[in-house]
Amino acid sequence: xxxxxxxxxxxxxxxxxxxxxxxxxxxxxxxxxxxxxxxxxxxxxxxxxxxxxxxxxxxxxxxxxxxxxxxxxxxxxxxxxxxxxxxxxxxxxxxxxxxxxxxxxxxxxxxxxxxxxxxxxxxxxxxxxxxxxxxxxxxxxxxxxxxxxxxxxxxxxxxxxxxxxxxxxxxxxxxxxxxxxxxxxxxxxxxxxxxxxxxxxxxxxxxxxxxxxxxxxxxxxxxxxxxxxxxxxxxxxxxxxxxxxxxxxxxxxxxxxxxxxxxxxxxxxxxxxxxxxxxxxxxxxxxxxxxxxxxxxxxxxxxxxxxxxxxxxxxxxxxxxx
Amino acid sequence: xxxxxxxxxxxxxxxxxxxxxxxxxxxxxxxxxxxxxxxxxxxxxxxxxxxxxxxxxxxxxxxxxxxxxxxxxxxxxxxxxxxxxxxxxxxxxxxxxxxxxxxxxxxxxxxxxxxxxxxxxxxxxxxxxxxxxxxxxxxxxxxxxxxxxxxxxxxxxxxxxxxxxxxxxxxxxxxxxxxxxxxxxxxxxxxxxxxxxxxxxxxxxxxxxxxxxxxxxxxxxxxxxxxxxxxxxxxxxxxxxx
Numbered sequence: 093x094x095x096x097x098x099x100x101x102x103x104x105x106x107x108x109x110x111x112x113x114x115x116x117x118x119x120x121x122x123x124x125x126x127x128x129x130x131x132x133x134x135x136x137x138x139x140x141x142x143x144x145x146x147x148x149x150x151x152x153x154x155x156x157x158x159x160x161x162x163x164x165x166x167x168x169x170x171x172x173x174x175x176x177x178x179x180x181x182x183x184x185x186x187x188x189x190x191x192x193x194x195x196x197x198x199x200x201x202x203x204x205x206x207x208x209x210x211x212x213x214x215x216x217x218x219x220x221x222x223x224x225x226x227x228x229x230x231x232x233x234x235x236x237x238x239x240x241x242x243x244x245x246x247x248x249x250x251x252x253x254x255x256x257x258x259x260x261x262x263x264x265x266x267x268x269x270x271x272x273x274x275x276x277x278x279x280x281x282x283x284x285x286x287x288x289x290x291x292x293x294x295x296x297x298x299x300x301x302x303x304x305x306x307x308x309x310x311x312x313x314x315x316x317x318x319x320x321x322x323x324x325x326x327x328x329x330x331x332x333x334x335x336x337x338x339x340x341x342x343x344x345x346x347x348x349x350x351x352x353x354x355x356x357x358x359x360x361x362x363x364x365x366x367x368x369x370x371x372x373x374x375x376x377x378x379x380x381x382x383x384x385x386x387x388x389x390x391x392x393x394x395x396x397x398x399x400x401x402x403x404x405x406x407x408x409x410x411x412x413x414x
Numbered sequence: 415x416x417x418x419x420x421x422x423x424x425x426x427x428x429x430x431x432x433x434x435x436x437x438x439x440x441x442x443x444x445x446x447x448x449x450x451x452x453x454x455x456x457x458x459x460x461x462x463x464x465x466x467x468x469x470x471x472x473x474x475x476x477x478x479x480x481x482x483x484x485x486x487x488x489x490x491x492x493x494x495x496x497x498x499x500x501x502x503x504x505x506x507x508x509x510x511x512x513x514x515x516x517x518x519x520x521x522x523x524x525x526x527x528x529x530x531x532x533x534x535x536x537x538x539x540x541x542x543x544x545x546x547x548x549x550x551x552x553x554x555x556x557x558x559x560x561x562x563x564x565x566x567x568x569x570x571x572x573x574x575x576x577x578x579x580x581x582x583x584x585x586x587x588x589x590x591x592x593x594x595x596x597x598x599x600x601x602x603x604x605x606x607x608x609x610x611x612x613x614x615x616x617x618x619x620x621x622x623x624x625x626x627x628x629x630x631x632x633x634x635x636x637x638x639x640x641x642x643x644x645x646x647x648x649x650x651x652x653x654x655x656x
Contacts, residue, residue: 188498190567190607197606242442242451246498248567248603295425298475300451302442303426349426350444398424402453406422406474 098220106212107173107266125265126161126175128327128334133382135329135389136178140288142296142401150185150297152397154289156261156281159331173266176333177215179281180259183289185297188249195250200243201299202250205234207257207286214260214278225276229283232355236287236307236345239354242300251299255286262333275359277311277332280343283357284309287345288390295398303347304394305354308387311341312362312374324374328386342379346387356380419458419471423450429471438472499524499567499600499609506621507569507611509594515573517590519598519611520566569609571598576651578614588637588649595622597653619653 130136137157145151158166158178165175191202207229209218222230237253261278287307294301311330314323314337324339332338340360344353362376419429427450429441437443438459440452450456452473459470499505499521507519574581576589590596597618598611613619616636625631625641625648633652634640640647 189565193607195606248606248609249498295453298452298454300440300442301425302444302449302451304424347426349428349449395424398453399422402422402424402455405453406455 095219095221100219101211101217103217105215106217107215110171110173124161124171124175125267126159126331126334128331129160130329132325132327133385135386136331138288138390138393140292140393140397142292142397143404145182145184148184148186148293148297150293150295150299152183152289152292152296153181154183154285154292155180156285159334176265176331177259177262178331179257179261179285181255181257181282181285181289183253183255183286183293185251185253185290185293185299187251187297188246188299189252191248191250197248199247201241201246203234203238203241203243203253204250205230205237205253205255205290207233207255207282209257209260213257215262215266225279229279229286232283232343232357233286233290236283236305236355237290237294239352240291240301240303240305240345240347241294242302245300251294251297253290253293255290257282257286261331265333265336268336275338277330277338277341277359280311280341280357280359281309281330281332283307283343284386284390287343287355288394292394292397292401296401303349303352304391304398305345305347306387306391306394307343307345308383308385308390309341309343310379310382310386311335312339312360312379313337314339326374326378326382328382329389340376340379342376342383344380344383344387346384346391348388348391353380353384419456421455422453423456423473424453425449425451429456434468435471436468438470440473440475441471499569499603501600501602504597504599504618505569505611507596507598509590509592509596510568512586512590512592514586517571517586518608519569519571519596521569521609522566522595567609568607569598569600569611570604571596571611571613575601575610575612575614589651590620591623591648591650593624594620594650597621613651613653616654617656619651621653623648623650 139155140152142152144153156179159176161175162178188201191198207226208222209226211218261281263276263278264274284307287305291305295304309330310326310328312324313327313330313335330338338360340362343357345355346353358376423429429448429450432443432446432448435448437448440454441448442451448471450473452475454473454475457472457474461467461469504525505521506523507521509517509519511518573584573586576584596613598613599618600609601612602610604610623631623639625646627641627644629641629643631639631641631648633655636652637649638647639650639652
């Protein structure tokens, strides 16, 4: 259904088109393909800060470190199209506030989550009305947080969590044509970021939680390196633009203090990588373990951001804790 | 024992064993250990030496006045915990509607026991984002009503809960007017939409009111307030001034 109430931008891409005739040679564009510069178990740096939106009871802002190719392209742009993108999102928490009049009595906190891409966030323009993938992300986020919040301490009240994605992750490198093992891989990184940011914002709003829940992504990727046959490899915190094909990926929402997973999302075909290779390190259990490791990494950033927020709140000078 | 505790905790941080501590507000128990459930400064309420009770560990929900984290400072300035109205909590509410059998109010501030017995101190108020003075002064002004009522918790004062004596002679119009600020205690969480309040105590009732002429009135008796400009008296269920 089309949105007739708002002024929509032109449908299609948010980046200017590049015409084949303007390229000096086709090898140019192939050379621009970003490569993963990190180790397989090395995560991107995360910027996370709480309390940036004064009107909300809790808020946070999260940003992933741009990949080396992206930061190189930003300093010396060769093309108007950035080679990859890095996640940027803002999360607000409103509440606890009274339930609407129409709602029935609830002895627990009623959690509602909204995830919305800004129209300019991805390479395809998003509408102002939430589409199916955004609603899907909202449901996943709600599942992830519901297990972490102590809901019975807030009777008769509601909590609204709203996430605005300012820059989304790509699903694949923009120069690649969509192919068979193509899926919304970027969405999984977005979900992991949403979980981490929402956890920080909830903690900033001083809602009781069992633990800080952090999101992490791991994927089995098949990279065709020149001259060798395709090898599958498990990578943590994959940027889909870095890889030619991702076979399967996994997002978890993980609580390190209790060693519990509140949300698990596996996607892709795992059989291709493990059949015949006799490599048990690429099964789905290894994938989940990898995602948990990534979540542990995100948790260390999250814990530091929450500690900073608590210090600011308590009026303690920074560094004055044991 | 206290020295091993961090001064600041984050959710999921283990604070101690249940054999030495009782879990207070802001904490929860998991696998016989006390864990923090919110981020904030840690307080230990020492047990009475005579009793066998364990000391209570809790995490403050509000900023402290003092920055020195010590057990004595903690016991003097009791931190506030819950911003939600619970049973027996004292609240300040604004009257939004007066009917024959009940008055509808919207809860502005939840006070705790120590704050309600003293003068209103913004630092001890419950809702950490809001400043009591600004809430009350804006609430008494009839122009800016009902805009933020949707975001506040609604409550009812039923006719029989207004005062303790002569309950059957209560006339709601002579007890409250729209715009009055009322101090009351919560008697029940109520149904899906309303809390239930009572003002059946000497220290509960109308604390701030404007006369028909629009001036702030002062209390002259437990059931009368007077306008300092016109001298006209109006009937209210007045709270005992402190």
